[in-house]
Amino acid sequence: xxxxxxxxxxxxxxxxxxxxxxxxxxxxxxxxxxxxxxxxxxxxxxxxxxxxxxxxxxxxxxxxxxxxxxxxxxxxxxxxxxxxxxxxxxxxxxxxxxxxxxxxxxxxxxxxxxxxxxxxxxxxxxxxxxxxxxxxxxxxxxxxxxxxxxxxxxxxxxxxxxxxxxxxxxxxxxxxxxxxxxxxxxxxxxxxxxxxxxxxxxxxxxxxxxxxxxxxxxxxxxxxxxxxxxxxxxxxxxxxxxxxxxxxxxxxxxxxxxxxxxxxxxxxxxxxxxxxxxxxxxxxxxxxxxxxxxxxxxxxxxxxxxxxxxxxxxxxxxxxxxxxxxxxxxxxxxxxxxxxxxxxxxxxxxxxxxxxxxxxxxxxxxxxxxxxxxxxxxxxxxxxxxxxxxxxxxxxxxxxxxxxxxxxxxxxxxxxxxxxxxxxxxxxxxxxxxxxxxxxxxxxxxxxxxxxxxxxxxxxxxxxxxxxxxxxxxxxxxxxxxxxxxxxxxxxxxxxxxxxxxxxxxxxxxxxxxxxxxxxxxxxxxxxxxxxxx
Amino acid sequence: xxxxxxxxxxxxxxxxxxxxxxxxxxxxxxxxxxxxxxxxxxxxxxxxxxxxxxxxxxxxxxxxxxxxxxxxxxxxxxxxxxxxxxxxxxxxxxxxxxxxxxxxxxxxxxxxxxxxxxxxxxxxxxxxxxxxxxxxxxxxxxxxxxxxxxxxxxxxxxxxxxxxx
Numbered sequence: 001x002x003x004x005x006x007x008x009x010x011x012x013x014x015x016x017x018x019x020x021x022x023x024x025x026x027x028x029x030x031x032x033x034x035x036x037x038x039x040x041x042x043x044x045x046x047x048x049x050x051x052x053x054x055x056x057x058x059x060x061x062x063x064x065x066x067x068x069x070x071x072x073x074x075x076x077x078x079x080x081x082x083x084x085x086x087x088x089x090x091x092x093x094x095x096x097x098x099x100x101x102x103x104x105x106x107x108x109x110x111x112x113x114x115x116x117x118x119x120x121x122x123x124x125x126x127x128x129x130x131x132x133x134x135x136x137x138x139x140x141x142x143x144x145x146x147x148x149x150x151x152x153x154x155x156x157x158x159x160x161x162x163x164x165x166x167x168x169x170x171x172x173x174x175x176x177x178x179x180x181x182x183x184x185x186x187x188x189x190x191x192x193x194x195x196x197x198x199x200x201x202x203x204x205x206x207x208x209x210x211x212x213x214x215x216x217x218x219x220x221x222x223x224x225x226x227x228x229x230x231x232x233x234x235x236x237x238x239x240x241x242x243x244x245x246x247x248x249x250x251x252x253x254x255x256x257x258x259x260x261x262x263x264x265x266x267x268x269x270x271x272x273x274x275x276x277x278x279x280x281x282x283x284x285x286x287x288x289x290x291x292x293x294x295x296x297x298x299x300x301x302x303x304x305x306x307x308x309x310x311x312x313x314x315x316x317x318x319x320x321x322x323x324x325x326x327x328x329x330x331x332x333x334x335x336x337x338x339x340x341x342x343x344x345x346x347x348x349x350x351x352x353x354x355x356x357x358x359x360x361x362x363x364x365x366x367x368x369x370x371x372x373x374x375x376x377x378x379x380x381x382x383x384x385x386x387x388x389x390x391x392x393x394x395x396x397x398x399x400x401x402x403x404x405x406x407x408x409x410x411x412x413x414x415x416x417x418x419x420x421x422x423x424x425x426x427x428x429x430x431x432x433x434x435x436x437x438x439x440x441x442x443x444x445x446x447x448x449x450x451x452x453x454x455x456x457x458x459x460x461x462x463x464x465x466x467x468x469x470x471x472x473x474x475x476x477x478x479x480x481x482x483x484x485x486x487x488x489x490x491x492x493x494x495x496x497x498x499x500x501x502x503x504x505x506x507x508x509x510x511x512x513x514x515x516x517x518x519x520x521x522x523x524x525x526x527x528x529x530x531x532x533x534x
Numbered sequence: 535x536x537x538x539x540x541x542x543x544x545x546x547x548x549x550x551x552x553x554x555x556x557x558x559x560x561x562x563x564x565x566x567x568x569x570x571x572x573x574x575x576x577x578x579x580x581x582x583x584x585x586x587x588x589x590x591x592x593x594x595x596x597x598x599x600x601x602x603x604x605x606x607x608x609x610x611x612x613x614x615x616x617x618x619x620x621x622x623x624x625x626x627x628x629x630x631x632x633x634x635x636x637x638x639x640x641x642x643x644x645x646x647x648x649x650x651x652x653x654x655x656x657x658x659x660x661x662x663x664x665x666x667x668x669x670x671x672x673x674x675x676x677x678x679x680x681x682x683x684x685x686x687x688x689x690x691x692x693x694x695x696x697x698x699x
Contacts, residue, residue: 006600014601022648033548033579035649036605036642037587037635040550050601 096169099202243390340364
């Protein structure tokens with residue numbers, strides 16, 4: 001908060017103060033001559049008016065700096081003042097996070113490459129990402145010393161994987177794998193480069209409006225005893241981190257998707273089990289792993305995903321060759337989840353309910369893929385898995401003895417993701433410009449905001465297109481195709497299509513498919529719009 | 535003109551704090567000095583208040599008063615900048631300064647709603663620079679100003695007093 005001094009006062013502020021003081025003094029002491037040029041006016045009234053105006057402005061500034069509502073009206077509120085007020089609610093303003101990921105760089109020969117500190121890569125729109133310290137890349141790299149392995153699939157072309165961090169804390173730096181990226185300075189032997197993984201974790205600083213909206217959660221009591229309290233506790237802990245909790249669904253005693261409290265002979269619900277389904281992503285996020293696969297039969301390999309490799313992963317997005325960046329995949333034959341870690345604190349009994357471990361941080365995965373045109377006994381594969389970032393941190397938090405409920409077993413889960421595809425024809429009047437990319441982004445953003453709701457309808461999406469300037473939308477069955485697919489907790493892929501994607505139509509509590517466990521999501525490329533001029 | 539000195543006729547008068555030296559006997563030409571306002575404060579009304587007010591505005595430099603940059607006159611800035619090199623220039627500068635001061639006084643006096651009305655013997659109708667001299671050795675400028683009040687010859691001179699009535 002800056003200090004207001006006399007020079008900060010305006011003529012209008014002084015005049016107002018002076019008129020007020022003259023009026024007050026004349027009312028109380030009408031025999032005092034306060035005209036211009038009198039000693040009383042020049043030596044008494046004028047200094048008093050300046051001090052009164054100064055005090056008034058300082059009081060106004062204090063009131064503004066201690067009111068979140070007034071701070072939110074400022075174009076650039078002082079973050080120190082904001083956090084000073086928020087501290088009264090045990091909150092701080094999220095200052096934002098930079099997206100991180102890995103770029104695949106192809107080079108033309110087997111040699112030692114030296115990457116300078118802060119080597120920067122840029123996307124076509126100009127988003128910049130920087131590397132770390134001075135790094136050497138070579139075959140047989142000493143990774144413990146920070147060197148990067150120079151890889152080859154065929155002994156002819158070579159590549160390496162270089163971690164990058166976004167230049168700014170902004171959500172727009174979250175880009176999908178496969179995005180073209182070019183170095184801003186030359187690399188000897190450079191051929192090409194692109195994003196090897198999704199760049200994720202980028203987050204804008206919280207706005208004051210968002211902080212004000214979360215105050216009710218901050219004031220809620222903090223025990224993990226009811227839905228509001230659980231939501232408040234998790235938001236309070238993670239809102240200032242790069243684990244963004246977009247939505248929470250709590251399944252407890254009596255809820256359809258709560259099976260863990262029925263581990264008894266009669267299958268009756270006995271309570272004391274809470275499943276916390278947390279959406280920690282807006283766009284679906286995938287974790288990229290390089291996994292050793294074991295040959296099991298002709299063209300078939302088996303891969304193992306460890307418990308800490310991708311905690312609580314939802315489903316396999318793709319399995320392909322290590323140097324592949326395209327979203328193509330060998331056919332996934334099976335994806336079996338097992339209990340891969342001690343669950344001493346939690347009731348997870350897959351013999352009674354096979355779904356107990358699915359989507360939790362205690363699951364491991366065994367993936368079998370076919371169609372691999374090689375016969376190596378072991379082979380590296382690139383594996384992309386849909387995950388909920390931060391799940392392990394959230395589970396560790398609710399397990400903390402100082403936080404954990406003494407009466408309930410709280411288990412954190414990755415939600416079931418219904419991946420939505422949209423294909424439609426929209427019409428525009430002659431002269432009206434429709435930005436197709438912007439429309440696709442609007443639809444993706446809307447779909448990704450739909451969490452733990454039962455339905456997603458064509459009319460909701462059509463309304464967005466109309467509001468954006470389309471004159472009409474083809475809502476015929478073939479003109480507007482809406483579909484979604486999700487993997488239930490038993491490993492079956494289910495498909496929805498039609499005018500409404502209604503989770504209730506595929507309701508299956510035994511497979512944990514309920515409106516309270518499913519979120520809708522869309523990825524870039526899943527929205528296909530055809531624009532016709534009328 | 536007969537001026538009768540009195541200290542009792544403050545009833546109904548608006549008062550100011552004395553700034554110039556107390557003039558007990560108002561007869562004849564008086565030399566005025568800044569009085570000991572802090573140690574011996576007195577209140578003034580009537581002619582002395584008006585003359586004091588005029589003098590304060592005349593000797594205040596334009597632009598010196600924060601939030602009242604147009605208050606004062608150009609007389610002192612002219613002296614300080616060496617602009618007055620002869621008596622003719624002194625008379626010229628005085629006329630300009632006097633006009634400005636009288637305009638300010640009349641503007642303030644005209645706001646009867648805020649400040650109330652004035653008796654005639656406090657209203658300066660005109661001023662005249664009756665004598666002026668420059669002592670180049672001591673650097674002292676002497677101005678003799680004749681004031682004409684609205685009451686004409688019937689002026690009651692109120693001697694500054696130490697207590698508020």
